[in-house]
Amino acid sequence: MAQGFDCATPLTAATAAAFKRDGYAFVCRYLVPLTSWKALKKSEADLISAAGLQIVSVFETTANRALGGRNAGRADGQTAVQVAKQVGQPEGSTIYFAVDFDAQPSQMTTIIDYIRGANEATPAYDTGVYGSYAVVQAVRSAGACSKFWQTYAWSRGQVAIGIHLYQYDNGPSGQGMLINGIMVDLDESYGEEGWWNTLAYMIKxxxxxxxxxxxxxxxxxxxxxxxxxxxxxxxxxxxxxxxxxxxxxxx
Structure with a gap:
């Protein structure tokens, strides 16, 4: 098990090094259009990699974007692939698509369709979903993607079996916690999560x-x-x- 964190704030060389010294192995960052303030850029991916941290990519423009269904998933998947190539994310690694709200049973079919659409648009990458226990269970049962990142939020104490990442702490207010000068959530990795870096060569x-x-x-x-x-x-x-x-x- 490896310790990591996710954040909207771009890392600098100093903050990446500080988290590495603190024992973190990976950071989850936003693979979204580069015009967004929270977007991962190639220069940041390079400095994160140089610091010895791995990168987990997550696509999220709005919290409930998955309610756009299959067409939204296809569009987001196409955008995610374009950005992945721009920032140097290698094929074969994973792009997670976020379902960042308390999804209800009546919404699961639409959410599954969204993830299916994203998966169809990202054939060179593994596709993952970020969401609650209920979301992970529904998407997995439907076979819509192969990687699963669960948040404890909205999960009501349940943890799905076979997840690859687990977001276990969003801070006392649910808005993250201040570590090394930036607001972060804390995560654990259980292997085969599909993280990546921009080093020229990675041994298996x-x-x-x-x-x-x-x-x-x-x-x-x-x-x-x-x-x-x-x-x-x-x-x-x-x-x-x-x-x-x-x-x-x-x-």
Whole structure:
């Protein structure tokens, strides 16, 4: 499990580095038209990546946009793909589409249609949904997308099985909390969430872990303290290059 956060405020090199020092592994940012104040831009994606953080893309223009149904989903998916290419998001990673309100049972068919439309318009990317427990369950049951980011808001204490991301804290007022000078919500990742960075090359996680197990972990207990520290540093470089959180060596 990796710790992360989501925010509307663009990160600077200083804030990205501060969150990295605090132990965060990823940030969720808005993949929306670049004219928006909250939009992720290529320069920000580069500095986030350079700081060692991964990026989770979420498309949201208005909270209830999903009530526009299939045509809205197709239009938003097309826009999301255009922006993804502009900011350097690699194909095969995930774009989440937000359902950012307390969706009711009578609205689920329209919401599912919206996600289906977004999925149809983003064939080179995995498609995900952000929303409440009820939204995640409905969209998953319909087979409308493959990635799921649940918020605890409107979920009434329920957590869906098999989610990839979980937003577990929006602050005492529900408007986020101030960390490193910006308002953020807190999230957890459980793997295969489809995050990304703009580094020129990313090794597959399974390949990185095999290298770690075959070579760096070989007879680890017999190594000197200095060698253990160095092996852990090298293992963390492989973890970062494969989009995985670093592990702390405590001796």
């Amino acid at each position: 996680p399974e390949d990185a872990n095999e290298i770690i197990e075959r070579f760096l972990a070989h007879e680890f207990d017999k190594a000197s303290d200095a060698d253990k520290i160095r092996r852990n540093q090298l293992a963390n470089e492989l973890r970062k290059a494969s989009g995985q959180p670093e592990q702390i060596y405590n001796g």
